Amino acid sequence: MSGVEIDRSPTRVGSALALAAGALALAPGVSTVGAGVLVGAVGLLALFNGLLFARRGLVTLGSTLLVAGVLVAGVEGAPTLLVLSGVVAGVFAWDVGQNALELGEQLGREAETARVELLHAGTSAAVGLATAGLAYGVSLVGVGGRPVAAVVLLLFAAAALVAALT
Amino acid sequence: MNARLLWIVSGIAAFALGATIWAFPGLVGLSLGEVTLVLVGLLALALALGQARSRRRTRITAGRTPDPERPLPVASPGEETDRTIRVLxxxxxVPHQQxxxxxxxxxxxxxxxxxxxxGRADxxxxVEEGNWxxxxxxxxxxxxxSPPGRPLGFVRELVGESRSSRALRRTVDAIAGLRDGAVEPVPVGSEPESRPPVRRALDTDENGVAARRxxxxxxxIGALALAGIGLGVLVGSPTVVxxxxxxxxxxxxxxxxxxPPTALSxxxxVSRERPDVDEEVSVETVVRNEGDRTLVxxxxxxxVPETLSVQEGSPxxxxxxxxxxxxxVEYTLVAERGVHSFPPATALLRPLSGSVELECVLVAETTIVCAPPLQPTVSxxxxRAQATRFAGQVGTDRSGEGVEFYATREYRPGDALSRIDWNRKARTGELSTLEFREERAxxxxxxxxxxxVSFRAPDPDDESAVSRSIDAAGAMLARLLDDGNRVGLASLHPDPCWLAPSVHRDQRVHAAEALATHPSFxxxxxxxxxxxxxxxxxxxxxLPxxxxxxxxxxxxxxxxxxxLRTLDATGHPVTVLSPDPTTDRSTGERLVRxxxxxxxxxxxxxxxxxIDWPWDEGIDLPLERARAGWRQ
Known part of the structure; x- marks a missing residue:
């Protein structure tokens, strides 16, 4: 009557993708050799532990620190393209890591999940890269003079949308 | 909803205007001072913090799935008692009554x-005087x-258990010790936490959706947007914005x-609908998208039937x-006695982003029936001594047809030659006749x-005492029939089974079928x-x-x-075979034991x-022991 033990740890595919993205998010910090890389490294460690012990809070904390590290690197003057891909990688790690956690919890490691996970990860990456591309395009057009009003308005737009969506 | 729309519209408008000014500086003559800029940046950071806090406060509610691979856990004897003790x-x-x-x-x-x-009075x-x-x-x-205080008692109570709960634990240990000799004390807090099973949602709307969350x-995620923009404005870095x-x-x-679409079927x-016991049954379940949209x-x-466990594969x-x-999905089950019907399947459906989740209940009626033939006990x-008119197993207090010596008496003409005690004839020259104990069915x-209350097992994954009882009942019934007795079958259950005693050769088959398929089993x-x-x-x-x-x-x-005492007293001698599922891991379990x-x-x-039947023994050992004990 022993039955099958169910391994509820996060799925392998998702965990691997999330960790790879997390490592990628360290790149802007590495390029500036500043505080960013330190913050990011702590984040990667938290992400790793979160996936190892199936703790969602740690996955979120780790991704947050990874993104924070990228922003710090941005402040320290890392190249725009690197910063944008770093942020995308950080959010991607968060999304895919959570998904691996949820699939592990709901279905376990034994179940076939790879196809669904790859589709989920692909879409997530596409959304991030498309947004980053759009933002980069805008920055190329607006390079040089930096109109304060534009920034404020964009800020307001973001805040309004965020308020509407949550 | 309207406020949300307002936010979206104004957000898009602000974005369009901002993007325009960004792209064509000087088109709109709008300028803001350095101080305002700093204020706005700080505001954005504050909002970002609020977003992050809302994440901390949110309980993530991804759907939980049941563990169909495992059979339903069986409660331990004493689990309820332990629950009360844990609350104490x-x-x-705790309610006064409890x-x-x-x-x-x-x-x-x-x-x-x-x-x-x-004596009881003593x-x-x-107990009153406390000198035991x-x-x-x-x-x-x-x-x-109330138990006396101990040195530094209040400190011990602060870090450990309270005085009364300690006294309760030790009292039960002492009682157990009275019976079994000194026992190891139960460690504090050893009451096992029971695993709450995941209840399947069964109330669904017309599309089979049980929950949308x-x-x-x-x-x-908004924190990222706000933090990036706030930080970027404050440090003047377009990259961060x-x-x-x-x-x-x-x-x-x-x-x-x-x-997501919900049109699923x-x-x-199953490879066999009436498998033998312990036979592997392979199951194939096909899930199909019947709709016209892709389900990502x-x-x-x-x-999976709550009573069977998955051997191989995954459901x-x-x-x-x-x-x-x-x-x-393909998996194998190991068949066990009984009727096992498949409960509804669960499907969790999400869009790509996974921001909502629909829980669907999918029904396909499947039943496996496993009715193993009865194997008689060896012993x-x-x-009990009480007999019917038919020849059979129970020894009576009368002489007659039988195999066991009962008495000798004087020879009477007409006695069979084989019954004459020839040894005695040789020794004394007298003719005498042997008599045998009459055996009746x-x-x-x-x-x-x-x-x-009898569905208890020492271990959650073990079979229950009821399952053991059913096995034992079948085996003893088969043996009793083999020995020529009239045997019937009944159950102590709200919906009881009744099979009148009979010696008919179909009785064994009927009993096997009843033990497997009657609702009371x-x-x-x-x-x-x-x-x-x-x-x-x-x-x-x-009852005859x-x-x-x-x-x-x-x-x-x-x-x-x-x-049982009442039944015994009304002229139906009672023998009890009692499988013992009790253990001594916790206070409640010790008390129940x-x-x-x-x-x-x-x-x-x-x-x-x-007949006490220890959990780790087969059925023949206790039967044999009991027989040896009663013959003396």
């Missing part, structure tokens, strides 16, 4: 255990006084998710299903106690209440007046004791035969 220990309020019940149970167990050495007196133990705290607790897994824009993109993605095939993320868990899969596409079943009804506990008096009235109406009873019960409550032992004693004192 935690300091939360507290009083526990107290009187402990008192009864103590008096019963002491009464084995002295035992009660000893050297432990003051225990003596005081048992006598209903936002997963909240994207909550907090742009990084914040990525957050806006993801937030929009999270919000854009629409509900399942079809299930479908997490499927098949419904779970995650799949992307285009219209008309299907996915199959004969000792019965007994009329026996095998009764299985399958009430909810279902492998899950009945939910309906068992009414002792109603059962007895009905049972006695059907000369029948004796062979009852399989773990004896885990007091009602069964009085019921003592109580059961006292019940065995009480029944024996009332003249009922009781």
């Amino acid at each position: 220990r935690s300091g939360r309020l 507290r009083a019940d526990l107290r009187s149970r402990i008192e009864e167990a103590l008096v019963g255990a002491l009464a084995a050495y002295r 035992a009660r007196e000893a 133990t050297d432990d003051e705290a225990v003596a005081a607790y048992a006598a209903g006084r 936002p997963t909240d897994r994207w909550t907090g 742009l990084a914040g824009a990525v957050g806006v993109g993801y937030a929009a993605y999270a919000a854009a998710g629409t509900d 399942i079809e299930r095939r 993320d479908c997490r499927f868990v098949d419904g 779970r899969v995650a799949a992307t299903l285009r219209p008309g596409e299907s996915v199959t 004969p079943v000792a019965l 007994a009329s026996v009804v095998v009764v299985v106690d399958s009430r909810a 279902d492998p899950v506990p009945p939910e309906e209440r068992f009414l002792s008096w109603r059962w007895r009235r009905r049972f006695l109406r059907q 007046s000369d029948a004796q009873l062979l009852v399989c019960s773990p004896l885990l409550d007091d009602r069964i004791v009085s019921l 003592v109580e059961r032992a006292l019940r065995l004693t009480a029944l024996r004192e009332a003249g009922v035969r009781v």
